[in-house]
Amino acid sequence: MKRIFSWFSIRIILTAVMLTVGYGSLSAAALNEEDLWLDYFWQEYLALPADQKPKVALVLGGGGARGLAQAGVLEVFSEEQLPVDLIVGTSVGALMGSLYAGGMPVADLVKMAQNMTWSKLVSLKFSPVGLYSTKKMEEYITRRIGDKNFYEMKIPFACVAVDIRNGEKVILRDGPVATAVRASATMPGLFEPVEYRHRLLMDGGIIDNVPVDVAKFMGADIIVAVDVSADIGLAKTNNSLLILSQVMYIRGTFLSQEQLKLADLVISPDVKDINVSELERGDECVDAGVVAARGKVREIKKLILNRVWDKLP
């Protein structure tokens, strides 16, 4: 009896608290006048013929585990029907971009990001050129989107790697997608390089971590970049892998700064404290991606509408 009484009294007290603070009152958001016209014109934009719409590119940067935030960004793009006419990625950005561009449903992409582990992507090899093989990554991609070539992708896609024999930036947009992505996401020292079309390829992040320029070369009219770079000051450097990734990201961050200036809009998920290897924080990364992208939706819509204003009926 006493227990029942205390149960009821707690609920009554809580209800009173909630009512006092406006928790139980009408909590529906009032209508936002600006959003109403924005959505009106957005519908008008969606109804435009394809050839009258600007080509919107999504550029997904590298950053190891932090890149899982890109699944959250893609979730928002999908929910909001924001156009993605081209995807360009580096490293983890290439992995996420290839899966989305290859037709993987965004809900599956999110689940995948939440449950990602290294054992799904790499296997121990102890070769003289790298501790791990990334062959599993190739198989992982193929299982999800099929053994696709670039021309078979649902959304045009490209990724970036570096040829470590001559330091050349290689834009991969022909041939088998899975191998190209694997090459783009091969961290030096740790993963063995990928032999591909007479080249010896490694992580694109070494030379172009957020390849906005590639999207421009490929004819994008509007470029939205997703930057998942680390806060260099927060990174741990207590083993050789972390030191190596730190060196790579110091360089990558420096190079990205110029690239990001070329983008029309940058989405920066708050994942700066997440280490490159912390795949177990995937859920947190996805949430950060959602929140960052959600905060930019209006801006993206306005940016696009601005380009087509005179074409709207």
Next chain:
Amino acid sequence: MKKNIFFLILMINSLFLAGTAGASVAGNYFKEAEQAAKNGDNQAAMQDYQEALDAGYNKGKVALALGGLYARSGDDAGAIKWLNTAQGESLSNDDALQADLSLGKIYYRNRDFAKAMEYLKDCLAIRPKYEEAHLNLALIYRDMKMYPEASLQMDSLARSKKLKFEYCLLKGQIYQDWGIYRKAGIYLGKAIIINAMSLDAHQSLAEVYFQQNDYGKALGEWKYVASLQPQALAYQKMALCLYNLTEKEKALASLLEAIKLEPNDYMNYALGGLIYSSGRDWEKALAQFNRALEINPGSQFALYGQGLCNLRLQKKLQAQISFQKTAELNNNSWMGSIAARELNNINGVK
């Protein structure tokens, strides 16, 4: 000697009895005060509490009770005074918790988040798993838009059997405000399973579906909300769902329901204008925007709509006036900027 011992015993006895009688009188006053408070007779309760205090009842307990009484009657200054008095006495853990929690809630109500958090954290110092303190801290963090912290506080309630509904609802609403609609939907759905009649949960879920552009599900939720509590806003939201589902006639019918409830809400007409505009029925759209502006001449939304309709009806001069007013209302806003752009187009300025 025997006589002396007899008198000594008699004296001790009478002192003891007097003390017991005093305690009993004070206790009675306190009980009466509690009863009066329960009956809502605050005046009598205050008087009895004072009597209890004068008769020597535990000062901490009386101050705590008076603090609660003042808080319930909305006299926050009085409540704070008495609760601080209570804290100055040696209180049991339970009483100290009650004092801290009450002070936390009062400061929260008065939007003094720093002080509210101080007291609520004091509660957790006494009892780390004190659910009410976690819940109130979550509400504060939510109001401060510190969603990860709010969510973390809610995690302390995850295993609460008593507060399962409150946990799911507030956790869902935190995710909703945070913009993580997928997770918001999961928690709000769970809240509805526990309490299918919760207006709050259905309303929040309707918003979440709407934000996810899932208009069919949003419409279902708004219909349910309107059936639980008819309100113009619910019908307006239903109209927007139907408009997005290209069911324009039904959308207009929903606005008529909203008008019945709130005939002077300009938004009922402004939304009508929007719906007619999407169907290119500019005359009807204009009439709706004009009506909205009669009610609220300062609506930038309706002014822009008026300008757009006039422009499409080739009434350039009227359009110019409407766009001019729209831009003047707030030229830093997006609506101000698109109105300025239309003005430039009309005036042939590139």
